[in-house]
Amino acid sequence: MDMKLEVIVVPVSDVDRAKLFYLDRMGFRLDADFRVRAGYRVVQVTPPGSECSIIFGDGLTPTAPGTYLGLHLIVTDIEAARRELTDRGVEVSGPFRDITGAFHHPGTAERVPGLHPDRASYGSFASFQDPDGNQWFLQEVTQRAPGR
Known part of the structure; x- marks a missing residue:
């Protein structure tokens, strides 16, 4: 059975600041930005040429920002x-x-x-x-x- 790593959740403190960094500075592709409700937002971006994306947002992980x-x-x-x-x-x-x-x-x-x-x-x-x-x-x- 194949198993493919497709998403890594990265902890951030400011979703909009992270989105600007990964899109504008890093050149990642925006795949999704779901503002589900207050306190729960999911942003998915993918590096050029990668099959694995990263997700960051609000209410996604208890991991402290900056610890990866x-x-x-x-x-x-x-x-x-x-x-x-x-x-x-x-x-x-x-x-x-x-x-x-x-x-x-x-x-x-x-x-x-x-x-x-x-x-x-x-x-x-x-x-x-x-x-x-x-x-x-x-x-x-x-x-x-x-x-x-």
């Missing part, structure tokens, strides 16, 4: 993606890799500035935050690992 650390957007050219987001007004870190070369540590721990020396898939990252402080990573993948 480690959401990933996969890109084929991290430098181009970083430039595009920076041009849109998003503050993106410079490219980095983790000292272990395996993934990355939380926050900014054990970062080595610069791209992976061989520009290996899965090895280069950049990070940014949404207006609430939810942390996102860009991860460069130019060739998928077998089976992915």
Whole structure:
């Protein structure tokens, strides 16, 4: 049986501010904005080329805004993606890799500035935050690992 991750609920404090960020700054597509009733609103947006969307709104999750650390957007050219987001007004870190070369540590721990020396898939990252402080990573993948 196939199982596909299709939606992630991201906690935000101000729905309209988050909507502007994800649409105008990030270039995500608006899929839905349902104002069901006072205190219950559902906004769904999707990154360009993604099959997985994010939902944020009012009355959706007890999770505190700004507590998501480690959401990933996969890109084929991290430098181009970083430039595009920076041009849109998003503050993106410079490219980095983790000292272990395996993934990355939380926050900014054990970062080595610069791209992976061989520009290996899965090895280069950049990070940014949404207006609430939810942390996102860009991860460069130019060739998928077998089976992915």
